[in-house]
Amino acid sequence: MISIFRGLITTLKTTFRRPVTVQYPSTHLPLTPRYMGFPVLTWDFKIQEPYCTGCLVCARVCPTDVITVSMKDNPKAANEESHRRKIVNDFKLDISNCILCGLCVEFCNFDAIIMSDFHEEGSLTRVEQDLPLVTLLDMGKEMQDKGKFTPPPPKKRPPAKAKKDEPATDADPEKQES
Amino acid sequence: MSTLLITITQVSILLAFIMVMVLILTYLERKVLARIQMRMGPMRTGPYGILQSLADMMKLLAKEDIRPHGSDRMLFYLAPLFVFVPSFLIWITIPFTRNIVVENLELGLFYIVAVSTVSIVGMVLAGWASGGKYSILGSARSAAQLISYELPLVFVIAGVGILAQSFNLITIVNQQSSIPAIVYQPLGFTIFFVAGLAEVGRIPFDIPHAESEVVGGPFVEYSGIRWSIFFLAEYANTLAIATLSVLLFLGGWSGPLTEHFEWLQPIWLILKVSAILFLIFWIRATLPRFRIDQLMQFAWKILLPLSFVYIMVNATVPFVETVITSNAASNQLTGIAQIILGACQILILFLVAFAISKRRKKYLTHLHQGVPA
């Protein structure tokens, strides 16, 4: 009998405590700095091109195979504007199947992909869930504006030598993967 | 002709009143439960979500009315009415103040008991007609439960009648104008409240429609408007039990200042009913539910004998009083008799609580030593 009254008192006590509810769509819980939303691509503001070289590492490491990448020759590399010989041609991320594991970010050698804060990317059709390169870059720019991305430290090698090494850097992950 | 018209108007006003009350009640219940659980409850529909129950009602009305294959068509459609009509008919004789009542029946309490029993038929029909296994289980459970708890309820009402020498609700309330009956009938109130909780199937007695066991009891197969009728009946019953316990034991509309200001009467009634309702919600938020056999044991081994004792005490004390004072004319208890009656009942309550705790002690001795404090 007493325990029932003790239970009643416990519930009565919590009645006068502040509710813990967060009114979701209007208020959001603060996201922690490490929060992993959907992966997005970063933008190299110095050279005005994506960091991504289309090296396919992320596509290979992704457990759910949601990334499709293709690579092309970087036109800016020809007139020495950029040190990237190859650059991403097309990038597609099917966020409806992405499991937010963060492996793509971990494996990318160029810091070209980061986990964003975006997590409310629902859409009415399945096609809209396939994010193209432009959208991913835009989202990435937004993340970079928020300061969520520190650009990789400049390469230690001098640019001239780096140019020579470029194909090797590109091929390196491939070698590691195969 | 005109009396018929008046009756029809009265009944429709009552119906509307009950509907509105049920809407308010569901909203309040959700809010109170939410606060107890440190949530906010409905917040989206209107300021503080006050339109939530209205929105729910709209949704239920607009929903498809599904009749499962293999159900008995006629009974399936009739069952909601069998449940709802009795729960509505009860209200005809429940007074809201000294003057506001649809039909002041001389045997009002008797009528209430008689009518409310019919809803058992509705429950069984609903379960049977749905043709589902869960619903049959649920209706068997609810028939067993309602029948068992009907008895203590009737006995308590009989006890009240003995003491008040009347079955008229207005008379009973008027007799409590100075002291509410709970003071000298705590036992009666306890039995009535507990049996009433079981009668309307609230936690801890919500076995007929235990969500996690038989999914929804007799109403599993119902949807849309038919389900909402059951829902309406359930809440109307809850409200009725709360109102009745206020009328029978808490002095109804009588309270300070009601002698001078007539309009205070309904306010006192509402306040008291809200207190009882809060108690019901509070219990709902705190306690787990019984198992069906424990429920039966509780009814037949504790509640029923207790209600016998209650009737005996209620009959004996006034009798002894009349013998001693040889004053047979007055049907009101004197102060001393009230005190004796109250003391007797409190003693009985304590004895029962003691016996139950003792049984629990026996339980705990079987446990190992490391019981948390």
Next chain:
Amino acid sequence: MDNIPSTEPVEFMLNVGPQHPATHGVLRLLIDVDGERISQVETHIGYLHRGTEKLCEGETFSQIISLFDRLDYVANFNMEMSYVMAVEKILGLDVPIRAEYIRVVTCELNRIASHLLFYGTLGLDIGAMTPVMYAFREREALQAYFESVSGARMMHNFFRVGGVKEDLPEGFLESLQSYLPKLKQAVQECDQLLTLNDIFLERTKGVGILEKVDAVDFAVSGPNLRASGVEHDIRRTEPYSIYPNLKFSIPTGTNGDSWDRYWVRMQEIQESIFIIEQCIDQIEPGPISGRTRTVIRPPKGEAYVRTESPRGDFGVYLVTEENKEQPYRIKMRSPSFCSLMALETMLQGEYLADAVTILGTLDFIMGEVDR
């Protein structure tokens, strides 16, 4: 005379699940009930089968971690732990001590979260509405901690072969230390609401007794086994990670009934809090990962690793081939599965309402049963 209805008790078969509120996922039970009594039970599993074991054979070692997250989806860290330990065993890898501490802290936090979920859902099964809210309130707080460590609230993908992905965020341990007393208080609140409540005692005492012998025969493990009175905890019997350095007691029951299973779990929450407190005291700065290479190619070999997940003895049997990125075979030994096997004996002759209690106290997770 033929058409006189028989007076024999009529049994009928009740199909409980896979969409029943009390089956905690997609378990399906075929229960023969005689009135309210259960006469026979048949368990059907497989509704959540995702072929994890087979899937693992086609994924690389680093990808598999994310599959293990999804086995026991309320104790993700514990699942990852077993897998990475198996790979480390084959590689013969030593894990830096700080990484071990981080793993243990997160695993024990996850154990608390899992037991809180148990507490809440058991309350719902028995008909009390508030426990689940109290439990989720605390579980939310714990998940916020998980998020600050791993970036995800549930599917963390945080442990790595040879260490962990990242170090603990700054101020994590301090804030955890200040939170633990609050957690203790909340657990006490939960205790007051349910543990000794008369109705709760009525509903759980002596219900669904799992005898010691039966429990051992069915290879039941974890809290369910300990409730039956067997003091068996992998953290103690086959200590792994840093558990030898930590002091903790193993709560055991005596009767093996539902109340004991409940009580053992509530005590384990206290023990886990105690373990975390010790870890916070002992943890020291240092490296968090033993290996830097991202691609793992273990030598040919096999390993069996068992850890104590919140549900019991979780084992991973891993066979690798020489110079392959994918494992040859992974087999998981799931504690929930073994608990479910004992269900048929436990349910015999109980009330239908007790079936729900027993299902609740067994605390199985279908994701782990079906794999």
